[in-house]
Amino acid sequence: MNHLRKALLGAAFVAATSLAAASANAAVIVSSTNGPDSLPLPAGQSVLLDFEDAGQNAGVLSGDYSIVSGSVPNQYAAPWLDGTSYIVVPADGAAAPQSAFINVAALMSGPVHTFSFYWGSNDTYNEVRLHTAGGVTTIAGTGNGAQALPLTNQRFTFTLSGLDTDLQSIELYSNGKAFEADDFAFKSGVPEPATWAMMIIGFGGVGSMARSARRKQAAAFA
Template sequence: MTAAGAAQAAVTVSFTGGDLPLPSGQQLVWDFDGLEASGYTATFSGTAGTGVYDGADGLHSGVAAPPPGTTSQYASVLGGGTLTLTTPEITQLSIYMGSPDDYNSITFYYAGGGSETLTGLQLAGGAFSGDQSVGRRMTYDFGGQKVTSVQFTSSGNSFEFDNIATTSAVPEPATWAMMITGFGMAGAAMRRRRRTAALAYA
């Protein structure tokens, strides 16, 4: 694990078995089948062939292998390739993947400057035992820092993953609505208690 510039930055890695359900508080932002949430942009660059593949096609020998159980589209970053994901401020990111290779890396760029890179087994956080038939949803928590860009890179073929999800640093509109409703209900309850107390003393 490497870090530069962001004070006390430390990515914490955790995992759940299989792809879904998503961890609590996370929202699916890109499933490589056309869903890309507002405020997110993604760019594939570098080696020709780095991009989106169809899991229904199965193994592309030496090029791309779908994450375990994936029959829809997924990302494959070939050696020398990069996928750059630009995001609103986020506090967590998760992906679904199979066992990572030593040459796979993810770099997280912090809103306040600096970055942190996880490579190879650091990406797995002890989730895998080398069984290529098992997939895990890997969650990367930024320890209170906010990330605005993520780069997926590989120095060999390939780095395959699917279904990117994030936790936004700013509550989603639905969350704001629930919070406002909650505050309103709490205020109404307090007003009722005050009226009841006033009547009791009258």
């Protein structure tokens, strides 16, 4: 019982710093870095959707949304220090709740291992819903909607594995005003050989440290 309680406390602590949803063949791990949004992007990612191109917006987006810039009190607020166009849900003047959908296949082909975007004035009534071959994973906002705080204006990075790398669409849902987002960046493909080599060396290192510790312990008691 004690062990179980400890495990649950540990899980709660992890959830406060990063969110993870996993099943046998799929997982989404979420992390975030404080705004304002700044380069460089997470390793290997490139911005594929910045909402500056009306033609591209029409081909990639569906559902209910507006592409806006600047702020309108009680309607929407530009992500902190973002002077460019961005997406807002619900659509300008419409009532919540509403959802917009980003068609990932219209932006890139092949598996998506990581992507990220700048989430402005994060609110608890905002949800990112990832529609993948592994099902739907929902990540709710945890902010209070503050418009100029690093903690409520962050770049969120989503790391996908298994069936979730077959990412079909990203739903931006909001049951209040409003969900603001910009600069969706993606990375495709499998980890580089060099990354795998580092991981194998890393695991090997952990193994040899454990063996070394065992040898020392054995010596101390000998």
